[in-house]
Amino acid sequence: MKRRRYVTDVKRLDGKTVLITGGNSGVGKETAVALATRGARIIVACRDPEKARRAVTEIRLQSRSLNVCHMDLDLANLSSVRGFCKDFLQKEKRLDILINCAGMPSVLDWTDDGFSMCFGVNHLGHFLLTNLLLPRLKESAPSRVITLTCSSYKYQKLDFQDLNYNLLPFFTYCRSKLANIYFSQELARLTEGKGVSSFAVHPGFVQSGWTSHYSFLFRMLMQVVMWMFFVSTEIGAQTVVYCAVSDEAAKHNGGYFVDCRPAVLRPFARDEGVAKKLWEASERLVKLA
Numbered sequence: 001m002k003r004r005r006y007v008t009d010v011k012r013l014d015g016k017t018v019l020i021t022g023g024n025s026g027v028g029k030e031t032a033v034a035l036a037t038r039g040a041r042i043i044v045a046c047r048d049p050e051k052a053r054r055a056v057t058e059i060r061l062q063s064r065s066l067n068v069c070h071m072d073l074d075l076a077n078l079s080s081v082r083g084f085c086k087d088f089l090q091k092e093k094r095l096d097i098l099i100n101c102a103g104m105p106s107v108l109d110w111t112d113d114g115f116s117m118c119f120g121v122n123h124l125g126h127f128l129l130t131n132l133l134l135p136r137l138k139e140s141a142p143s144r145v146i147t148l149t150c151s152s153y154k155y156q157k158l159d160f161q162d163l164n165y166n167l168l169p170f171f172t173y174c175r176s177k178l179a180n181i182y183f184s185q186e187l188a189r190l191t192e193g194k195g196v197s198s199f200a201v202h203p204g205f206v207q208s209g210w211t212s213h214y215s216f217l218f219r220m221l222m223q224v225v226m227w228m229f230f231v232s233t234e235i236g237a238q239t240v241v242y243c244a245v246s247d248e249a250a251k252h253n254g255g256y257f258v259d260c261r262p263a264v265l266r267p268f269a270r271d272e273g274v275a276k277k278l279w280e281a282s283e284r285l286v287k288l289a
């Protein structure tokens with residue numbers, strides 16, 4: 001069933017800086033428009049400068065705000081993530097809201113560092129990005145980190161013997177989205193009392209650009225399915241915007257949100273031990289220490 005709840009909170013975000021990965025497309029772009037309209041400074045972090053420039057123009061036009069720019073970031077390359085963060089920390093004095101929105105659907109491919117594309121981009125790239133930007137988030141407290149996940153997390157569990165699993169594409173995607181949930185919860189625990197809140201969001205099933213990774217035939221088929229069953233990007237962005245602005249959301253640090261309200265996760269996805277283990281494994285994989 002299509003979800004249709006809208007954010008009712010009309011809070012302005014003047015003076016706040018928002019960084020959105022994948023802000024050139026789909027849910028990320030729509031979120032950028034919504035938050036720029038509320039007065040925030042928006043930085044969209046994208047891997048394709050040409051797409052980014054086009055998106056910035058559209059976001060500026062739709063939000064009637066000139067306070068929108070882009071920076072280059074390829075989450076499939078950990079050197080790019082490190083370079084981006086160095087640049088960001090030099091240029092930007094605030095980071096009030098970080099939205100980890102970029103994502104890859106199920107594709108059998110590998111990142112430049114040899115990780116499965118889904119796990120590398122959806123989880124590890126964002127893990128490193130958030131950790132390197134954490135000092136700025138703490139300085140800008142109260143700040144928020146919003147990480148996009150998917151309700152399909154429930155179809156898989158993590159295998160610590162094979163975190164880099166890349167066999168059945170859909171399951172690879174489910175695992176990466178489960179990793180997003182553990183990451184979001186552990187971040188909330190580690191930053192408890194430091195003014196940084198962390199939320200995981202399932203945006204619903206959205207008519208976005210994710211089919212661009214597939215063949216023409218599949219894209220045509222999915223156009224019909226998406227038209228019938230998926231929601232618009234405007235509705236898909238609502239829960240992200242809700243977590244960015246709502247005081248009610250702030251009461252659920254570490255929470256999982258669907259359709260502009262907290263939702264209940266399957267018990268295995270709330271396992272603190274697994275979340276901690278994933279955090280430590282991710283630190284080793286991205287060589288954070």
Ligand SMILES: NC(=O)c1ccc[n+]([C@@H]2O[C@H](COP(=O)([O-])OP(=O)(O)OC[C@H]3O[C@@H](n4cnc5c(N)ncnc54)[C@H](OP(=O)(O)O)[C@@H]3O)[C@@H](O)[C@H]2O)c1
Pocket residue numbers: 021022023024025026027028045046047048051073074075076077100101102103104121148149150151202203204205206207208209210211
């Ligand atoms: N659409 C749905 O039904 C749905 C359902 C549940 C969860 N989600 C989640 O929602 C989030 C947004 O997805 P969407 O539906 O809006 O899809 P989308 O339109 O395909 O947007 C994905 C964004 O991620 C960016 N991206 C991909 N790989 C990247 C990389 N290596 N470095 C930097 N950016 C990269 C894409 O950039 P390019 O344009 O350059 O490719 C694009 O801007 C994702 O995390 C997704 O898993 C979506």
